[in-house]
Amino acid sequence: MTNAEQTTELPKSWEPADHESDLYQRWVDAGYFTADPSSDKPGYSVVLPPPNVTGSLHMGHALDHTLMDTLTRRKRMQGYEVLWLPGMDHAGIATQTIVEKQLAAEGLTKTDLGREAFIERVWQWKAESGGTIAGQMRRIGDGVDWSRDRFTMDEGLSRAVQTIFKRLYDAGLIYRAERLVNWSPVLQTAISDIEVKFEEVEGELVSLRYGSLADDEPHVVVATTRVETMLGDTAVAVHPDDERYRDLIGTTLEHPFTGRRIPVIADEYVDPEFGTGAVKITPAHDPNDFEMGVRHDLPMPTIMDATGAIAGTGTQFDGMDRFEARVKVREALAAQGRVVAEKRPYLHSVGHSERSGESIEPRLSMQWWVKVDQLAKAAGDAVRNGDTVIHPASQEPRWFDWVDGMHDWTISRQLWWGHRIPIWYGPDGQVECFGPDDTVPDGWEQDPDVLDTWFSSGLWPFSTMGWPDATDDLDRFYPTSVLVTGYDILFFWVARMMMFGTFVGELDHGGLAGRDAAVPFRDVFLHGLVRDEHGSKMSKSKGNGIDPLDWVDRYGADALRFTLARGANPGSDISVGESHAQSSRNFATKLFNATKFAMMNGARCEELPARDALTDADRWILDRLDEVLVAVDEGFDAYEFSKACEALYHFAWDEVCDWYLELAKVQISDGGDRAAHTRAVLGAVLDPLLRALSPVMPFVTETLWTALTGGESVVIAPWPTGGGDVATRDAGAATRITDLQKLITEVRRFRSDQGLNPGQRVAATIDGLAAAGLEAHRPYLDALARLAGADADFAATATVEVRLSSGTATVAIDTSGTVDVEAERKRAAKDLAAAEKELATTTGKLGNEQFLAKAPEAVVAKIRARRDLAEAEVDRLRGKLDSLSAR
Structure with a gap:
């Protein structure tokens, strides 16, 4: 490539805000990011983990997007047909909450509108306000294929959801049962584990006495942090080998308020060394108690309604909020002389709803479930067999621990916004699952619940490409090449995609016929969390969060991206602060000034003279370039972004800018052939250096590379490779x-x-x-x-x-x-x-x-x-x- 007729002039200085928007739009308009399934190039595909339509980019997103963009830009330059597919998640709970708050400001509720009108209102909100992240993605330079932008509630993706639900249902892997769930009394729905955040709170530990109030007569003392749940106690449990309670096992004790007799049971789950060695059992309101209730066939009365109010106990506490009841039950027990001890404050961990903030209530509820044994085994075997490789390998044990011990998954949510469960009930008690192409008989009513958001996002790698139909995109780009995500959602989203992907792949469903591996992605690259410069987790409560768009405004997108990529290695957390962003901005400025200086001194991209016509400095910098390009490829191939970025940074700053440019000034001042050779070497170094940096820093490198080479765009320029003949490297010149x-x-x-x-x-x-x-x-x-x-x-x-x-x-x-x-x-x-x-x-x-x-x-x-x-x-x-x- 030559630049004999350079037409691009560099600005006086590098001001990112003056160039980034126009450069990005030029790339999109040129179609550089649009994938062609008919291309004869090898395929490479990545699907964007769909951010919530309600959200905006935080530093974790920025890291995700930077790493994916780096991988796809590099592969595009390496000659692959690249698909980076974007999209949004409908975010059932979050979106419904936003719209309900808007209605509340108008003095309305969703019930006032009715289901259909409410859903129309949500779609209206989505059209008007639900695209914030798309604009932010453009700001940081995401090279996604916007022509394939997807939304989990789109018609095609809804068809995929209904299809896989029916196939799982017909295979006996979806069922309805009454089991314990995480219940949000504010949202009045079951929520997933990932939407529960545990916090240390100051509560109380109440020790209460079952049985006789006389010390010399049969009694048991149990302790609880939620004394109101004793209204649902159906047993007291002790360890079978605990001599203190051997004579009580099999007897019954009278409940202080309900009058029913509850048995004393023996179960090895009970720790005889903890507390009194006896525990109260409330099967409908505690996960461990529920399992014990199943083992001992205990009654499981639910003592709270959907709002968290006491109900159905037949006691004076019915109608009280659970927190009011906590006080009143304790006072009533104390009045009976049954409160043995109270400890306040008592620090303990309590699950809270991420969306609404209140403490979660474990609650027995009739829900739809996915039977996961078969699906989880297939997801585990895919990694064991090497069909999917996890990076870093150190995360594999956590993966196996999770999938091998997974419990059945509750998939129903008591919401209106989301994919409606495709189960219909007939007038004569019939229950039928209908797929997207089935006809529902007149008079049948659909189940009111919707599916967990993770259900539809679990289909993301193939539903976005047209499954269950056979499509060119599926044929060309599935399985996807790599999934890039944080290790913190390994168990939630990644596991669900693996379960669904192996299910549809192994059974040869729909458009996945002929796949050589029943997996949704070949590699899973797990990066760490973005922490502040002191190593603390970023959070609103700490006030240490950083808005990535603020850094884009002040330092430029390249600075944000280089800061994040420079710290990213498989499985490792990243600490970033203002000084890191400033350093990356300075690096972009250094590149700009160095390239501009070289061009002002006649740097050209043309054929190099024979090596024996070059100086020691020329041979040294060319050999170092070759070595660095090898290290960069090794880093990117192993998802060691930090290694690749460090190699490029130190070569560019320490060797090219600090040394070779200074030596080149001397050589250019000599004039004649030496000056001409130096100008050629400058071009031969800066051209591949800018190309190698472009996946991470696309904006400044685009500006510099097109000016230096006269090329169309660095986005479609060939990837520079090292690894030339080692024997030709001049060790003497390096010394x-x-x-x-x-x-x-x-x-x-x-x-x-x-x-x-x-x-x-x-x-x-x-x-x-x-x-x-x-x-x-x-x-x-x-x-x-x-x-x-x-x-x-x-x-x-x-x-x-x-x-x-x-x-x-x-x-x-x-x-x-x-x-x-x-x-x-x-x-x-x-x-x-x-x-x-x-x-x-x-x-x-x-x-x-x-x-x-x-x-x-x-x-x-x-x-x-x-x-x-x-x-x-x-x-x-x-x-x-x-x-x-x-x-």
Whole structure:
């Protein structure tokens, strides 16, 4: 590729906000992100984990999207036909809650509207307000195929939901039963485990007495944090080997309020060492009690209605809210003399609804369930057999623990917004599941519940491509290549997709005929959580959350993306803060300035001359480029984004910008063939470097690469590869450049320590250049270390010795008359005082045991690094003062 007729001029400086929107729209308009299933290129596909239509991008989303975009952009450049399919989840509970709040502001309820009108109102809200994330995705540069944008309530996806429900139902894998669920009294629906957040709360622990009030007569003391649930107690349980209660096992005790007799049962689940060794059993309101109730065939009375009010107990507490009843039941028990002890406050963990905030009530409820044994085994076997590979492998044991021990999944929700369960009831008690192509008889009524949102999102990899019909997209892009998601939802979303994917694949249903593996994705890449710079989890309550769009506004999308990708490795959490974003913005600016400088000095993308016509610096930087490109490929192929980004960052900043560009200035100033060769090398380095950076930093690299090369777009440019013939790499040139860097660095350090003006040249002689093969490199030394040749009157005032690969080079320097010794002494003394204060502060913190016990490890490490830096600075400045005092 040549740029003999460059038409693109670079702006004066890089201001992301001036360019990003136009660049993104140009990519979309050009169709770069639109997948062609008829292409003869190898296929590569990723489906976007569908964000809630109610939401907006947070840092976790930004990380997800950055990594997916990086993978797909790179694969596109590598010659793959790439599909990155976007979409939104209808978010049943969250969306219905928003619309209900809007109605409440108007003095209405959903019941006032009726089901059909309410659903129309939700669709109206979705059309007007439900696209925030799509705009934000464009802001950060997501290269998704917008022509295939999907929504989980779209007609095609609804057809897929009905189809798989019927097939699971017909296979006996969906059933209806009364079991314990997470119940939200505010939302009045069952909710999934992932929508329950556990929080430490201050409650009370009440110890109450069943049986006789006389100590010498049969009785049992049990403790509970929810005393109101004793209204639903149907047993007291003890361990079968507990001698204290052996005589009570099989007897009954009278319930204090209901009058019914409840048995004392023996069960090995009870821990005889905990508390009194006896526990109350409320099967309809506690998961462990429910399992015990099943084992012992206990009655399971539900004592609360859908709102969390006491109901059906036949006691004076009926009609009370559960929290009011908690107080009244305790007072009534105390009045009977049955409260043995009370502990307040009592800190314990309580599940709360993520959406509505109230504490969850475990409640026995008639729901629809998926029988998971067969499905979970297939999902586990897919990983065991290697059909799907989890990255990092260290997450595999967690995967197997989950799928091998999975409980049946409750899929019904008592909502109006969502996929209605396709079960119909006939006038004569008939129950039938109808698929999307079936005709429902007149007079039949549909089940009022809707499906859990995770049910429809579990079909996402293939429903979005047209399943159950046979489509070109399914044939070309399914199974998908990789799923990118956080390890925190491994068990919820990933497991459900694997269960459904293996089910439809193994049974050859619909459009998946001929698949070579019954899995929805080949790789599962699990990244960590995004934490703040101190390693703490971001949350609204802590006030440490970061809006990714705020960073885009202030630093540019490239800075946001590079910050996140640079910290991302399989399974590892990422700590980010303002300083990281600033660093990434500075990196983008550095790239811009370096490329602009190179172009101003005639950098060109053209065929390189023979290697023997190049300088050591030229061969060194080209060889380093080759090595770095190999490391970058290794990093991306292993989903080690941090490794790839670190390699590119340090090569670009430390080697290209800090060294080669400076050496290139000397070579260009020589003129002639050397200058022309240098311009070609600059192009040969910057072209692939910008291409390699473009998947992570697409905007600045697009601007620079098109200007440098004259190419159409870096989005469709070929991916740069390294790994050339290792034997052609010039080890001698690398050694000489390393020696040259050491010399220049040490002379610069000496100059700084002596307070020399950076631009001031000083006379010097150098011994040892010949032994290191650096005689021809003296012009670089003079230019970069600001040295001058020695005249007849030269008299060295100081020497700098530098150990090189072949002996020692000695630089003799005449600094007489170049330094204001007294001014420099005062400056050094001031700097020393500041360094000593920093050393004292950091040393004091590291010596504080309380600080070390409470501070996150990342904070301690940062203080330790500051202490080490201050210590080195104190030593340096004291040495400098000693040197100045000797003059």
